[in-house]
Amino acid sequence: MGEDMEKAVRELKDRQDILDCIHRYCRGVDRFDREAVRSAYHPDALDDHGEYVGDVEGFIDWAFDYHTRHQLRTLHSVSNHLCELNGDQAHTETYFTFYAVNREAPHQATTSGRYIDRFERRDGRWGIAARICVINGLGTELDPEGQAGDLAFVQTSRDRSDPAYMRPLVVDTTRLTRASI
Secondary structure, X not given: OOHHHHHHHHHHHHHHHHHHHHHHHHHHHHHOOHHHHXXXXXXXXXXXXXXXXXXXXXXXXXXXXHHHHHEEEEEEEEEEEEEEEEOOEEEEEEEEEEEEEEOOOOOEEEEEEEEEEEEEEEOOEEEEEEEEEEEEEEOXXXXXXXXXXXXXXXXXXXXXXXXXXXXXXXXXXXXXXXXXX
């Protein structure tokens, strides 16, 4: 295999490994599989998920508690995925749709947004080093005015000031609700 082909295969494998991390994350959150969620991150990663901003272990605790208290079932589904590789670092933007059957009315809920991630390859393994979750829309049953996603989450914009363009992606530590760093 020539050098160009080896480079192309390496890039394809890197992209697939990164997408696999995102898929493991989604499955892990929906199945309450702590190891699956943890495997998508590096141990020192920070996650800005709106109401929770902090380290991975705290995020997993928060997410599992939140979904246990508020939902009977959840489904995280990803679609558009842009991955910009740069050596052992990658920046990704992955669109998601979240479906839930809530314990209380409204019983059916939908949220859409984006996972904006900085991935790093460490010791041959890709993992999330920083994540900012942004909300682009909540279903009308939860947010008839279209503004609720702006309350706790990093705000989005329809220009290059959107967090998807931040290089390197960094979680704003003034927003931390918990960190073990």
